[in-house]
Amino acid sequence: MQRFNHYQEEYYPSPLMHVWIEFRRSHIALVGFVVLSVFIFIALFGDLIAPFDPNLQNTNAILLPPSWEANGTIVHVFGTDSLGRDVFSRILHACQVTFGVSILIVIIAAGIGVGLGVLAGLLSGLRSSVINHLFDSIMSVPTLLIAIIIVAILGTGLFNAMLAITLALIPQFVHQTRTFVKTELQKDYVILDKLDGASPMRIFFNSILPGMAELIVVQATLAISIAIIDISALGFLNLGATTGMTELGQMLSQSLDVAYVSPWLVALPGLFIFLMVFSVNVVGEGLRSALRNRLKL
Amino acid sequence: MPANTEMQRLTQAKLGFYYQSAFVLFVVFTVMVFTITGCAPASIDKLNNAFSYCSESNPASFNPQLDTSSTTADASAHLIYDRLLEFNPDDGRIVPGLASSWKISSDGLVYTFQLRRGVSFHSTDYFTPSRNFNADDVIFSIERWRDPQHPFHDINGGTYPYFESIGLGDRIEHIKRINGYRIEIALFEPNSAFLANLATDFAVVLSAEYADQLREESSPSQLDRKPIGTGPYKFVSFRQNQYIRYKIHNDYFLPNEGPDQIIYDITQRSSARMAKLITGECDAVAFPSQSDLSVVEERSELALLEKPGLNVGFLAFNTQKPPLDNPLVRQAIGLAIDKTSILDAVYLGQAIRAKSLVPSTSWAYESHAKELGYNPVRAREILDEIGFPSDFELDIWAIPVRRAYNPDAQKMAQLIQRYLREVGIRSNIISQDWNLFRQNLSLGAHDAVLIGWNADNGDPDNFYRPLLTCDAIPFGTNRAMWCNKEYDKLIELALLSSDLDERRAIYHQANQIIFNEYPIMPIAHAFQYQAFRHDIVGMKINPFGSIRFDDVRRIVAKDIERVEN
Amino acid sequence: MLKTSFRYLNLLFFTLLILLTFSFFLPYLFPGDLVTNMSGITPASEQQRDALERALKLDQSIAQQFKLYVENIYLGDWGVSTTTNTSIFSEVTEVLPATLELVFYALIIAIFIGIPIGIIAGLKHHNILDFTTVSFSIAAYSFPVFWLAMIFITVFCLQLGWLPTSGRIDLLYDIPTVSGFIMIDIALSDVDYKSQAYQNAISHMVLPTLSVAIITMALFIRFVRRSMMDVMSKEYIVAAKSRGFSSAQIVFKHGIKNALIPILPILALQVSTLITNVMIVETVFAWPGIGKWLIESIYQRDYPAIRIGMLIVSVLVLVMTISTEFLTRLLDPARENVEHATV
Secondary structure (H helix, E strand, C coil): CCCCCCCCCCCCCCHHHHHHHHHHCCHHHHHHHHHHHHHHHHHHHHHHHCCCCCCCCCCCCCCCCCCCCCCCCCCCCCCECCCCCEHHHHHHHHHHHHHHHHHHHHHHHHHHHHHHHHHHHHCCCHHHHHHHHHHHHHHCCCHHHHHHHHHHHHCCCHHHHHHHHHHHHHHHHHHHHHHHHHHHHCCHHHHHHHHCCCCHHHHHHHHHHHHHHHHHHHHHHHHHHHHHHHHHHHHHCCCCCCCCCCCHHHHHHHHHHHCCCCCHHHHHHHHHHHHHHHHHHHHHHHHHHHHHHHHHC | CHHHHHHHHHHHHHHHHHHHHHHHHHHHHHHHHHHHHHCCCCCCCCCCCEEEEEECCCCCCCCHHHCCCHHHHHHHCCCCCCECEEECCCCCCEEECCEEEEEECCCCCEEEEEECCCCCCCCCCCCCCCCCCCHHHHHHHHHHHHCCCCCCCCHHHCCCHHHHHCCHHHHEEEEEEEECCEEEEEECCCCCCHHHHHCCCCCECCCHHHHHHHHHCCCHHHHHCCCCCCCCEEEEEEECCCEEEEEECCCCCCCCCCCCEEEEEECCCHHHHHHHHHHCCCCEECCCCHHHHHHHHHCCCEEEEEEECCEEEEEEECCCCCCCCCHHHHHHHHHHCCHHHHHHHCCCCCEEECCCCCCCCCCCCCCCCCCCCCCHHHHHHHHHHHCCCCCCEEEEEECCCCCCCCCCHHHHHHHHHHHHHHCCCEEEEECCCHHHHHHHHHCCCCCEEEEEEECCCCCCHHHHHHHHCHHHHHHCCCCCCCCCHHHHHHHHHHHHCCCHHHHHHHHHHHHHHHHHHCCEEEEEEEEEEEEEECCEECCCCCCCCCCCCCCCEECCHHHHHHHHC | CHHHHHHHHHHHHHHHHHHHHHHHHHHHHCCCCHHHHHHCCCCCCHHHHHHHHHHCCCCCCHHHHHHHHHHHHHHCCCCECCCCCCEHHHHHHHHHHHHHHHHHHHHHHHHHHHHHHHHHHHHCCCCHHHHHHHHHHHHHHHCCHHHHHHHHHHHHHHHCCCCCCCCCCCCCCCCCCCCCCHHHHHHHCCCCCHHHHHHHHHHHHHHHHHHHHHHHHHHHHHHHHHHHHHHHCCHHHHHHHHCCCCHHHHHHHHHHHHHHHHHHHHHHHHHHHHHHHHHHHHHHCCCCCHHHHHHHHHHCCCHHHHHHHHHHHHHHHHHHHHHHHHHHHHHCHHHHHCCCCCC
């Protein structure tokens, strides 16, 4: 029931609400959002909805085709692999690993990167320039190269791959945050704060940080898509997850041996990596244009 | 807003132009690509009658004396070199090679070889022979591995795993040059497998003259890297992970009508090898994957050969590492693993269950050999009885390459891992680059390893001795690092006799010891396959060791057909 | 101008120094024997070990060792590979041109197709064509490059049989390596099947180049489109419109140039993605470049090769990045105060 209103009032949505309103105007972005939600759901509850244990072998039912093929069964929706493991359950589990790990990596990288970026932004002169240069040069080193070095020193493993990707992602956050802090510092409202005698810490927490959240979210979506691609690429090259783990890239690489008999074993993990990255990118793009449109109004 | 709509109209006109130009660019590019590629389909004209073979890995060197890996042998033994004697690949009989005839003294101790005349060594850009093959080359080749004082003994590692694992050096009393084309080899005691050993891949004949030249140039290690032999093909170049090139040896002592060029295209993934076979980039491939065999059979442009292999795939336990030094632990592991499922899932039924070392094609085969069945309950009981440490993690090493005896060790290891987990043994799977893997295995870094053995000759001694005798431990063929004096004595005894029944009985006794001690778990004797393009004739499977391209030819019928089209 | 060049040289110098220092310490971090990790030679005897240690100045201070290392890098004495026992320098000079070749062709395609499409999409944004372009570009850069490459192989090699799956040229063509660039080497060789060899080399090049190019192109399209949209809504464009310039004049004179300059530094950041993709594509197509070489070195734990390979690839990326930035500065001196490359 609408209350009677005395005044002619314009409705101003909150900034977050505003972004959402802008965001849902794009259908593609919404679809991406739904797909992404599915992946988040899988990442959280994948093991609960999986019909089988992803590592349960059944040598009596190897290389069963998926259910849409003529001789597929409904029990194994995506068929089975060369050890008779249920591919659907394995894919769910692998998505969980790939996606979960990517998000974890990005959270850690964002935490460290933003911290350093703020530091570099607030500092000025030589110290800032040193941090800057160090990160500029690390930023130019490809992830794969960092991963190779880390694997050479520490050996193969999912954790080492994660370490490499985290290291590779940090500089981007540093860079973005630093630029943001630098530009904000020169804005009038911050200068006003300064003239009021606020300490740098206070300026940062009260004036700059609130505006930064969106920047970090946008940067993080970009970073997640990079992380997914990188972690699966390392898995594919056998430099990431080892045989015992199930990870999409590594799954794909192991299925290559039966690619001619069971092409879906190669197609499915690749498709899921693609869908995952695609949905993250679509949502990221949607967010970005939503933010941009909000600022325009 | 009229100005604006005018703008838009103009912009659109302009944009039409952009789109056109982008489109034209795209079309030009596509057309360029397809005209260029369209007239050069993947099966290009095979220049100068060449043959390309997709091999599975890098050879460690080009001298099989130094290595028992079949990759090394495949890349050198029958292409670059000849031996004194050869096996007939069809029936395994020993036939003349560089030795045109031989005589054995009545006491079975002295062997006299008459050497072939007019056999020339390869002439390449790094070596030009001044003389033909003669007795000096044979003596050089044998003394190199036999005599630790020989100037070339320590070059490139100084280990000769095959000869040392069978202790052949210690069995030879002397080698004597009678004249330029006749040599004599005397043994300490009779040895029924001696001739067979001289016909294996490893007993290649090198050039003594080339060795002298290298010594003068003080680059002796080139002997095994830039090889010179008398074989049908000479070495041209080798790029790690890329290719090996060979050229025909026109002065070969036998009629040599093979292709002018042989190229080994080194392709580690079996799926990639299959892709190259399908596109025609390779004429034949090494070790097609079991699951791809049906693909080969279905496609009309591909052909497949099949032969029961003289091989055995097994799981070897490192018997020097606790808790695996306890035979009960090894047996418990053996009981825990269901071999039938391995045969189904890994070999896809294309193998025969192995009960002991030799396959049924060998005369020493024991059809009623004792074998551990699948009994995980009993396995757990044994482990409980002996107080197996629950925190122990078994490192299962799985060979990273495909072999006839084990087409997919990774998969097999995952199956074994599952069975072990069911009896409460935790395990890890370890896999590394093949050459690195073998180095680490020789150091005994493994707990257990999935590996196998391909026969080098038809004699059962070729299985029993290198795989499990004490002498073979340092040379990396006894992967179980198992040493049992009683077993060694039996194997020794078997060689002294030339009576097959007597020898068979001895080998059956050895089987019993292997069963009791369980240093290895025999898994399968697999079929050997060779997949190739249908325009290739003369492909053969050599059950005795490495690949041979003696009679390989490309039939030109297809080329004619294409010209007509 | 001089000042700017000096600044960039300075930047290049210090970053190289960081990389050199890092790669210098790598053998200390790698597992195994220090002497082998540094030289690639496994000493057979104690005497040989002593000799090697002396040659590497391991008995002297770290500073001395570093000096020697830098000298050796400069002189091309990069040690030997532990797997092939050949000089790493000669191996790198053989594989690096193959990679440069792939990068070059991929960039050409990405630039000449990606940028025009991006400009058009940016001009006509929010209509169906733009929508298609954007969807394509998001989809394209969501592709894991190894999967894209495998789809190409499946379709063009296995199903259609049009193109070969691996390598740079059919191995039957024995083209001697002179420059390392296959196109130049064919021209320099004295074989009698040159035109066939060219066809063959190009047919090998198509798929690897496309795999890398499509993803890079998608990024270009996205950046150019965005930048073009921003520029076209700028006041000077509106001013130009009101002055009655034709749209072609506006787009060519003001639009494109102003749209392309700001994306140069963004593209500089993409160089490392490009190189990562190239390395993966090299592995899938067995393209004998430095990426495949390096990845195989890690499988074989060839530490001296990994050390040098890492140095070379990062220097390659660095040089590409810094020169892009330098180019930006030359084209647009007004950006003097932007955070990039301030010393």
